Amino acid sequence: MIELSHVCKTFVQEAHGQDNPPEVHAVDDVSLSIQSGDIFGVIGFSGAGKSTLVRCINLLERPDSGSVKIDGVEMTSLSPLALREARKKIGMIFQHFHLMPSRTVFENVAYPLKGSGLSRAQIREKVQKLLTLVELEEKESAYPSQLSGGQKQRVAIARALANDPKVLLCDEATSALDPQTTRQILRLLKNLNEHLGITIVLITHEMAVVKEICTKVAVMEQGRVVEQGDVYSIFANPAMPITQNFIRTTSNLHKVDELIAENAKLTELQPGQLIVRLSYVERNVAEPVISYVSRAFNVDVNIIFANVELLQDSQLGGTVAIISGDRANVTKAIEYFIEKNVEVEVLKDARYSA
Amino acid sequence: MQDILLKLIPNVMKDLNILGRSILETLQMTGRAGLISFILGMLFGTTLVVTRRGGILENRVIYEILDKLINILRSIPFIILLFCLLPLTRFISGTALGVKGAIVPLVFGTTPFFSRQIEAALSGVDEGLIEAAQSMGNSSWEIIYRVYWRESIPAIARGTSITIINLIGLTAMAGAVGAGGLGNFAYIYGQQRNHLDDIYVTVIILILLVMLIQLIGNIVVKHNTH
Numbered sequence: 001m002i003e004l005s006h007v008c009k010t011f012v013q014e015a016h017g018q019d020n021p022p023e024v025h026a027v028d029d030v031s032l033s034i035q036s037g038d039i040f041g042v043i044g045f046s047g048a049g050k051s052t053l054v055r056c057i058n059l060l061e062r063p064d065s066g067s068v069k070i071d072g073v074e075m076t077s078l079s080p081l082a083l084r085e086a087r088k089k090i091g092m093i094f095q096h097f098h099l100m101p102s103r104t105v106f107e108n109v110a111y112p113l114k115g116s117g118l119s120r121a122q123i124r125e126k127v128q129k130l131l132t133l134v135e136l137e138e139k140e141s142a143y144p145s146q147l148s149g150g151q152k153q154r155v156a157i158a159r160a161l162a163n164d165p166k167v168l169l170c171d172e173a174t175s176a177l178d179p180q181t182t183r184q185i186l187r188l189l190k191n192l193n194e195h196l197g198i199t200i201v202l203i204t205h206e207m208a209v210v211k212e213i214c215t216k217v218a219v220m221e222q223g224r225v226v227e228q229g230d231v232y233s234i235f236a237n238p239a240m241p242i243t244q245n246f247i248r249t250t251s252n253l254h255k256v257d258e259l260i261a262e263n264a265k266l267t268e269l270q271p272g273q274l275i276v277r278l279s280y281v282e283r284n285v286a287e288p289v290i291s292y293v294s295r296a297f298n299v300d301v302n303i304i305f306a307n308v309e310l311l312q313d314s315q316l317g318g319t320v321a322i323i324s325g326d327r328a329n330v331t332k333a334i335e336y337f338i339e340k341n342v343e344v345e346v347l348k349d350a351r352y353s354a
Numbered sequence: 355m356q357d358i359l360l361k362l363i364p365n366v367m368k369d370l371n372i373l374g375r376s377i378l379e380t381l382q383m384t385g386r387a388g389l390i391s392f393i394l395g396m397l398f399g400t401t402l403v404v405t406r407r408g409g410i411l412e413n414r415v416i417y418e419i420l421d422k423l424i425n426i427l428r429s430i431p432f433i434i435l436l437f438c439l440l441p442l443t444r445f446i447s448g449t450a451l452g453v454k455g456a457i458v459p460l461v462f463g464t465t466p467f468f469s470r471q472i473e474a475a476l477s478g479v480d481e482g483l484i485e486a487a488q489s490m491g492n493s494s495w496e497i498i499y500r501v502y503w504r505e506s507i508p509a510i511a512r513g514t515s516i517t518i519i520n521l522i523g524l525t526a527m528a529g530a531v532g533a534g535g536l537g538n539f540a541y542i543y544g545q546q547r548n549h550l551d552d553i554y555v556t557v558i559i560l561i562l563l564v565m566l567i568q569l570i571g572n573i574v575v576k577h578n579t580h
Contacts (some may be wrong), residue, residue: 094486098480163491
């Protein structure tokens, strides 16, 4: 659907009186393949180049080198006219919505339909359909200044969908919204993906957004894609430190590290006890492993943190627990976890202390 | 009523016909020169905005030439500009006198200021709107009239009322050197004959005219701000 190969984009920073102004490699040799029907997340800290990358898809930024293919069509070699036609089939929404303030909701959604060959009545029908889709049919004569952030973004989505695009680019589309509104917008995007089959490319700095709706994710750092894959495997086995950092922001399983470092009361151990972090790293771990070990090996498992959720219909997350019991049994319990593809990290160990 | 007016402003009542003609001439000069400068101001102001660095039709050469030209024209005081333009005015209008002779210098005096007003107005349009329009497949021309112009109607109206009010001031100055209009009336009939009432009535009429233009501007702004 969307094929980026070896895309580079460099900006020259404005600086007076310098012979060699510093260059910024906003996008540095990025190759991505986005399949039809994907909700593809691109995550990175601000300045990582993700906004520039998404603009390279509809050529709002023209790459210095590399190829951008959409449905097999090389975007960089299109004539200006053909490029404008191609852009009509690529919807885009923005962090700050960018609605036209002098136009009503209706006029904003109708904006891209001018020159589409539709009659007035057809445009009216289409706009009303789009507004119904984003559940704003009663707001058609309101002005953007009269809407809340979430409503504005829904108008922007309706406008982006006006020309029946195959792709929707979302540039930090939820970053200016509160958590609840963010969830509503994400749910709407997911619906569009499922019901209209639209491919979504979503730029964000929030891992929670990726976790909520993306099927695939690419992690960007300093203009490069450092890691990509399907969301479950990235969350279960993040390879790069930056990815691990992002994932930590979405779960509380790493809070215990700080507590241990601070020697918090919760993490004080009796001799023979140990603290482990158990993480699901494979799909379909559905067995009740904790209650099983506690019965089978006669150990006590005291859960201090737990964070288990469904990601693409598989359990992801884990538990931080204090295990106590007979030394041999505890060891057997841990071996059992490993055998069941549960990742075990021993965080603090008092088994061998007197 | 007539008695009071005859007593209060005897000379004005005597020259009523001439005053009427003068008002008409001022309106003609303001209207014609204003319209031409508005068109040119929109053209140049828009050109400045789209050709500047980062603009949708970035063009260093055109921008620099236009920018410097406007600065040069704006730095010449109007009264001097009037004299400088005498040959050009005679060439274009056939005369340097009357309403006809005033249009060329008024346009030269107003267009640079108008262009800056339009430039400022269009610069107020959020860059994000331009990007959104580009992402929707708009051409540069569509972006100019559907986004830049349409979205800055209130700012353009504000700039236009300021400029037209300035222009009325310039017509009075042109009037003093032979262009007719209220300036001419106040100078010839008021100042030179020492008829103070002619001058005061002229002032009152000008105040009313300026208020009217500001009112129209405000109505346009209010109507287009949401």
